[in-house]
Amino acid sequence: MNKSIVIAGGGIGGLAAALRCAAPEVAVHVVERAKAFSEVGAGIQIGPNVTRILKAWGLGTAVQSVAAFPDFLRVRQAHSGAQIGQLRLGATAVARYGAPYATVHRADLHEVLLQAVQGQARAHLILNQDVTGFAQHTDGVLVQLSNGEPMMAKALVGADGLWSQVRAQLLGDGAPHFTGHLAYRALLLQSELPAALRTQDVTVWWGPRLHVVQYPVRRGELLNLVAIVHGPAPSDTAPWDHAANAADLARALGDVCSDLKALVEAAPAWRLWALCDRVPMRGADQQAQGAVALLGDAAHPMRPYMAQGAGMAIEDADALGRCLALPGDDVPAKLAHFAQLRWQRNARVQRKAIRNGQIFHAQGLLRWGRDTSMRLLGEGLIDVPWLYGGP
Numbered sequence: 001m002n003k004s005i006v007i008a009g010g011g012i013g014g015l016a017a018a019l020r021c022a023a024p025e026v027a028v029h030v031v032e033r034a035k036a037f038s039e040v041g042a043g044i045q046i047g048p049n050v051t052r053i054l055k056a057w058g059l060g061t062a063v064q065s066v067a068a069f070p071d072f073l074r075v076r077q078a079h080s081g082a083q084i085g086q087l088r089l090g091a092t093a094v095a096r097y098g099a100p101y102a103t104v105h106r107a108d109l110h111e112v113l114l115q116a117v118q119g120q121a122r123a124h125l126i127l128n129q130d131v132t133g134f135a136q137h138t139d140g141v142l143v144q145l146s147n148g149e150p151m152m153a154k155a156l157v158g159a160d161g162l163w164s165q166v167r168a169q170l171l172g173d174g175a176p177h178f179t180g181h182l183a184y185r186a187l188l189l190q191s192e193l194p195a196a197l198r199t200q201d202v203t204v205w206w207g208p209r210l211h212v213v214q215y216p217v218r219r220g221e222l223l224n225l226v227a228i229v230h231g232p233a234p235s236d237t238a239p240w241d242h243a244a245n246a247a248d249l250a251r252a253l254g255d256v257c258s259d260l261k262a263l264v265e266a267a268p269a270w271r272l273w274a275l276c277d278r279v280p281m282r283g284a285d286q287q288a289q290g291a292v293a294l295l296g297d298a299a300h301p302m303r304p305y306m307a308q309g310a311g312m313a314i315e316d317a318d319a320l321g322r323c324l325a326l327p328g329d330d331v332p333a334k335l336a337h338f339a340q341l342r343w344q345r346n347a348r349v350q351r352k353a354i355r356n357g358q359i360f361h362a363q364g365l366l367r368w369g370r371d372t373s374m375r376l377l378g379e380g381l382i383d384v385p386w387l388y389g390g391p
């Protein structure tokens with residue numbers, strides 16, 4: 001029987017899946033459309049649920065050498081500057097969840113995964129090729145590539161992101177939709193910032209119809225800044241990245257407090273994302289059918305308000321590897337098991353991300369209730385034990 005697996009997409013999810021699925025008896029082929037592996041210049045937060053998995057994969061030291069490990073997540077009001085809550089991270093997260101809360105440059109995490117994949121004898125990387133389609137047969141999947149050469153595999157994993165072609169064929173459920181939210185991202189060199197703006201903590205600034213998140217990446221040398229505002233979609237929302245204009249952002253943020261204003265003004269360049277998502281998953285058949293599985297943003301694109309999109313892709317990859325390693329040759333049954341393990345948790349994170357957007361951007365009475373509960377209940381409202389303690 002053909003024992004190879006084709007993975008469409010070599011982003012964080014695709015590489016994680018390659019690492020977890022390659023085995024002495026299983027060859028993995030990662031087909032990536034880009035000419036070279038690369039990741040956008042921006043940060044991501046990875047909770048203890050994710051760092052625990054990376055450590056179990058033997059990547060703890062590699063992650064440690066590139067990430068930052070904040071001691072606090074602070075919540076402040078964007079306009080008054082007042083702190084309304086905080087969550088202890090650092091040693092507290094390790095004591096609670098057995099793994100740290102980390103913040104990392106996407107390119108650094110991608111590179112850690114890439115090096116690990118390149119160290120696997122049975123993992124093969126194919127660049128500058130698109131997976132354009134597939135046909136399921138009784139003994140596997142015939143995968144079509146843009147060079148016209150088909151590949152026969154026992155399974156196809158669609159890790160091809162938000163605009164997944166594998167999903168389009170498998171589910172045929174249309175394009176993702178624009179959320180009405182825009183994300184501006186910037187990276188600032190901490191050594192070039194005034195001392196008062198440098199920080200090794202995560203801060204989330206909440207304001208009406210907006211929020212801003214800042215955290216250190218690359219061992220704390222850089223500060224990642226993400227500002228989310230409401231606004232109309234740019235003329236084309238499909239590409240990942242747009243040139244953005246600091247003046248538009250300043251207008252959208254309005255009269256924020258001087259600390260936040262100074263930080264935003266210190267950003268050397270902003271890049272704009274139109275945030276898209278899908279309705280939260282409704283069943284296991286949206287994660288796998290037959291010998292084809294979806295993983296990461298291809299399966300469950302989400303708003304970034306739980307900071308878990310890449311995290312869920314890594315959790316997916318871990319579960320996928322475990323399921324495919326089960327004894328026997330019934331790949332569709334293994335993928336069905338994988339889908340059962342994953343879809344409800346992915347749907348829950350998608351739902352909670354939508355809800356968080358409403359809470360972060362609250363106005364009027366909802367905002368008053370939010371701030372009052374935060375003051376009364378403290379970090380119990382910010383911590384997410386079901387998420388960080390999982391999967």
Ligand SMILES: Cc1cc2nc3c(=O)[nH]c(=O)nc-3n(C[C@H](O)[C@H](O)[C@H](O)COP(=O)(O)OP(=O)(O)OC[C@H]3O[C@@H](n4cnc5c(N)ncnc54)[C@H](O)[C@@H]3O)c2cc1C
Nearest residue numbers: 009011013033045130131161296297304307308309310311
């Ligand atoms: C503003 C913002 C902030 C975020 N913050 C966080 C955070 O703090 N924490 C977190 O965990 N997540 C965060 N995320 C989410 C995270 O970035 C994504 O969930 C994650 O990158 C998804 O990874 P992926 O591998 O599934 O998809 P992608 O990273 O999109 O990778 C897909 C890959 O597939 C390739 N490809 C596409 N089509 C084809 C094809 N047909 N054939 C071959 N290759 C193909 C693409 O070139 C790409 O390399 C954030 C997202 C945004 C927008």
